[in-house]
Amino acid sequence: MSELLGHYNYWIVIVLMMTGFYIVIARPNLIKKVIGLFIFQTSVFIFFISIAKVEGGTAPIIEEGISVYSNPLPHVLILTAIVVGLATTALGLALVVRIREAYGTINEDDIHVQDEER
């Protein structure tokens, strides 16, 4: 039972990750794919930050009279990863805009059809 209580947090985060992953690989709409990637990445960030949590700790800003802090290292990694994620999202969306201009659609299946015709 304690096994279950100690890990259910991670399990929910895994469900969140898989929701994003599913959107990416199952949906033919390109915007939805980018959004799926965004959700997938954000959920991975939640996973990392969950690792960093220490029971009874506070934010890792050193202050008098506090001895237990949460782990700062995953925070740093995720700060970096958030920015990387935004860069990916921006680039992906820019590509979507250009694809729409070139093909007139942002549906992957329709794009395949157009590519096959040529």
Added chain:
Amino acid sequence: MLSTHLPALQVVLPLASAPVCLLLRHPRHAWACALTISWLVLAIAVMLVQQVAATGTISYAIGAWATPWGIEYRIDMAGALMILVVATIGAVVLPFAGRSIQQEIRKKHSGLFYTCFLLCLAGLLGIVVTGDAFNLFVFLEISSLSSYVLISLGCTRRALTAAFQYLVMGTIGATFILIGVGLLYMLTGTLNMVDISQRLTEVADTRTIRVAFAFVTVGVSIKLALFPLHLWLPNAYTFAPSVVSAFFAATATKVGIYVLLRLFFTVFGIGFSFVAMHVGEIMMLLAAAAMMVASLVAIFQNNVKRMLAYSSVAQIGYIILGISLASRDGVAAGMIHLFNHALIKCALFLSLGCIFLRLGSVELQDMRGLAKRMPWTMAAFVAGGLSLIGLPLTSGFISKWYLVGAALTDGYWPLAVLILLSSLLALIYIWRVVETAYFQVPGAGMPLVKEAPASMLIPAWLLIGANFYIGVDASLVSGIAHQAAGILIEQGVR
């Protein structure tokens, strides 16, 4: 004094000159800037290889923080070989780019092209020299993002969809790597790869570490286009600008393979990767499938660039095959093929770039009788093709010789047969091009084209020359590769 800072300069130089390149208004200036930097990078790479050969593994603590606390740059023989590959290809490809980019990319984009090229170069070099698992992810993303941009600059609209497809798959791969790194950190408390490997011995037999291993392996396999995760590669190589295809075919996937080597041997160790997780058998199977299936698909392609892209997937199979043997000879053979294939594929794509410059197409049907009009270009293509098949006196022969030898030593004789079969398939698809270019008459109304300019032919022929040199005297490459493989195996055995 400067020589101690070479590992940092190797990466920071192209990284810091990319913004400068963005500010240069004239395309020629941006090109000149990128060219100078790429040659400097090559010079640094050569010096580093000498240093590593003289003193052994180099470690450079960035910010002077001791290893697990700060980020460490770590170069051993295997890393030095990879740096040399990436830097060489970068330096050879850029002179070619001047003319080719002028034609294939709109003028206002060329400054951005060189910016992204330098960023990609910095990213790839950063991946190779870093000793830190998370830093690897960051530089992986630098190289990936810049490569999405470089691919999307191709001249047809399909370049956009190819870039998007690569972006989606690449990001999934990177996120998988991130998950794996997170799991590793969770159980070891460190991000330095050597440090992880030391602390891993206590916790290796946990389900968490097994899953971490699976995730990083799958993530990296997407990046290196291991069959069947190669789906992004054919489109990306076909629709990217010629220079970009040449650069990526020689470097991007190869760096992915290097990361895989680091993971299997340095981080997880042979005992875990190959004995407990059976990654050798899985990789061998996938590699064999890649060699056969991708070569077969290549035969039926009418776009020569696409043909070469599928051939790349097959050749990655060869390299992985060598690694999957997990023996010193096997890994060395894989690395030799990695080096040789980088040279060959780059030369082949460069000659296609010459053809594209003159013809505006790389479709097989447009290449009828081309050999009479562009003799030097086609000769370069044929020379590269021969090496791809693995004829004696070419570098391809050397690497296949070592591969077959390693497979036979370990008693995998069916693999040797497969290598020969796959070479036969290579012979068929190369022959299709040769037959069209040399023995068919050009159709009526086909444009009368001139030979490609020297600035583009020289880089291609330089690589072809190196290829024949290795074909005759492979002692240097094979020496470095065997030394590197020895170090990897030593790290892997524990």
Added chain:
Amino acid sequence: MENLINDVLLGLLMITGFAIVRMKSLLGVTMLTSIYSLLSASLFVVLDAVDVALTEAAIGAGIATVLMVATVALTTDEEKVPRHTPLLPLLVVMATGAALIYGTLDMPHHGDPLAPAHRYVADSYLHDSPVEIGVPNVVTSVLASYRGYDTLGEVTVIFTAAAGVLALLGYRTRGRNIEAAGIRKQVVLRVIAKLFFPLILLFALYVQFHGDYGPGGGFQAGVIFATGFILYALAFGLGTAQRLIPSQLLRILAAAGVLIYAAVGLESMLLGGKFLEYRVLADDPIAGQHLGILLIELGVGITVASVMLIIYYGFVSRRH
């Protein structure tokens, strides 16, 4: 109490996630994504990651949403229902999820203070950074000094994104004032925007320079700074904003930020230290660390702010 908030937020995240899968209107999905990001930012606060929360709120719920809305406006709002039933993706996702859950079984419990992740490197950051760097916010000292090289990489990544958006979308450096037809009538909005614009910039400066002591730093400040200008551009049109801060200037600033960062690294090299070894920048090692962190955070802030604006200009000027 904290656990309860944690669970409620996780539950809300799940609901939002499923709603995103099911919803067909892309604008609606965009809004839900923004909510998802905001919820995760709140979760980060509960999990003690205040710096990350600030960043996620500014980037995920702020800028990313603006970009998504812009993309939907430039393309289409409808999502076509897929013709085939996506069975294979479902299987792949199930397998991946199952693998991850299998992996959790040997993990240390959530919040366990004895977990190896907290005992080794991170522990000494908490103990040594007040002495070695002298900055109360440990996240800042790890980000800017111990792992400063990652941050250089990160600035480069965002710079790459700017180069990519410039290459893909470009923008007109000069042009007519593009604004939606109705915006001129929004008097209230314009007045409030004018009122808030300086306040937002002031707040950005606070976040930039207070990052040593509290949550904040170059990234967050840069994004907030850009948000101020985006608000201005929304209310007064892109042309007015571009007169205020021209595209060419942004290009220079984006490059300058990366160069400042790299220059700090090279300078410390010239002064006899390793790359990014700040302690050689001043006579006193601690003062050197402070100076180094200040400078690189400045570089980060400049690049992030100008890159965000470059990206925004790129998307908005695409509309004809």
Added chain:
Amino acid sequence: MDMVLAVLSWSCLLGGAIFLLIGALGVLRFPDFYTRLHAVSVCDTLGAGLVLAGLMLQGGFSLVTVKLLLMFYFMMFTGPTAVHALAQAAMQGKLQAVVDEHEPE
């Protein structure tokens, strides 16, 4: 004194929560865009305001309270402005309000 403060602050928090709940209910139940906007605007300002007031009472005379005051100040501006902008945009987009046809004469 502490007791009084605690009771006051908790009743503020609770009251705020109730208003927020009512607002959310209104968004779900009201028939068209404008009435829903109405539900959001009134209850959001009051709900969030009360919650902030409750938190200020908890904070006492400290930096936190100053920050909360600033937040209150900003919310008083942004909430109504956003709702106003939305309504105006809807008007310009020619969005029709739903009018009850069976209104008694």
